[in-house]
Amino acid sequence: MSSKALRLGTRRSKLALAQSGQVADAVSQVTGRPVELVEITTYGDVSREQLAQIGGTGVFVTALREALLKGEVDFAVHSLKDLPTGQPDQLALAAIPLREDPRDVIVARDALKFTDLPRGARIGTGSPRRMAQLNAYARSHGLDIETVPIRGNVDTRIGFVRDGELDAVVLAAAGLNRIGRGDEVTDFLSVDTVLPAPGQGALAIECAADKADLIAALGELDDPLTRAAVTAERSLLAALEAGCSAPVGALADLLADGQIVKEMRLRGVVGTTDGSRMVQLSTTGPVPETYDQAMTLGRELAAEMLAQGAAGLMGEQAQ
Numbered sequence: 001m002s003s004k005a006l007r008l009g010t011r012r013s014k015l016a017l018a019q020s021g022q023v024a025d026a027v028s029q030v031t032g033r034p035v036e037l038v039e040i041t042t043y044g045d046v047s048r049e050q051l052a053q054i055g056g057t058g059v060f061v062t063a064l065r066e067a068l069l070k071g072e073v074d075f076a077v078h079s080l081k082d083l084p085t086g087q088p089d090q091l092a093l094a095a096i097p098l099r100e101d102p103r104d105v106i107v108a109r110d111a112l113k114f115t116d117l118p119r120g121a122r123i124g125t126g127s128p129r130r131m132a133q134l135n136a137y138a139r140s141h142g143l144d145i146e147t148v149p150i151r152g153n154v155d156t157r158i159g160f161v162r163d164g165e166l167d168a169v170v171l172a173a174a175g176l177n178r179i180g181r182g183d184e185v186t187d188f189l190s191v192d193t194v195l196p197a198p199g200q201g202a203l204a205i206e207c208a209a210d211k212a213d214l215i216a217a218l219g220e221l222d223d224p225l226t227r228a229a230v231t232a233e234r235s236l237l238a239a240l241e242a243g244c245s246a247p248v249g250a251l252a253d254l255l256a257d258g259q260i261v262k263e264m265r266l267r268g269v270v271g272t273t274d275g276s277r278m279v280q281l282s283t284t285g286p287v288p289e290t291y292d293q294a295m296t297l298g299r300e301l302a303a304e305m306l307a308q309g310a311a312g313l314m315g316e317q318a319q
């Protein structure tokens, strides 16, 4: 390949610039070519509406994908959890690098842990998935908390805690780590309490599907086990016909016996935002070695969840 700079299309948010910068360095390493960042504004960046209202699906990625299709940029980096499950034919997910910490965390006043929040504590999150699971946990453990819908970038959200408006906010560990603010986390939410969003903590590197050389070069950054896990999680999401703002949590992880990886477990949850009704199931199977096997794992779990009434719980949301 030539030594001409590769153009990386990125959103302008601090998080997007941080993760794009990290991927740019890695891509330079494997391709030997310089990478320049091209900043692109997406609808999700300018709209002040609640994400759940504007539908969520794709609001952060459409403009980046248009730039890829027009050849204005060579590749783009997305947070996988913001990427719609339908993959356009003209675009390829060239790499899914090793996943960061998938957990949700809280940033609370006075370094409080989730279970130490006082009665009536107000916890900010714009995510129906987080609301549903936090409220379900609170109901079954006798906690008295109120989830408060918020949105905005990391600074804005943590600002609600710093200025005393909220007792805590929920964020993804991965995002905070990527922007170097992991030290502000006051508690990690166990995935047994809050299953993360499908694909949370993972990045997707996307480029035009007809650029075979570029796909091969970017593919060096791929982590096959991360790809298998997030493929299963996103297959579950797709089969539930839910979008990225739906109250769906999913996490695939590996079950090992000592050093030997035995199986992949996929856990999924759907619930009403008040946490009063939840469908939570898991399934275990051989570690998927192909795209189809990973897709099957997700589809099978979705079918079981739908059989237990999952669709009715999502119907309550604006979808």
Ligand SMILES: NCc1[nH]cc(CCC(=O)O)c1CC(=O)O
Binding pocket: 079, 080, 081, 082, 170, 171, 172, 173, 174, 175, 176, 199, 200, 201, 202
């Ligand atoms: N919905 C916004 C969003 N998209 C990706 C991340 C960072 C975590 C990740 O890359 O999965 C965040 C912030 C958050 O949820 O706190």
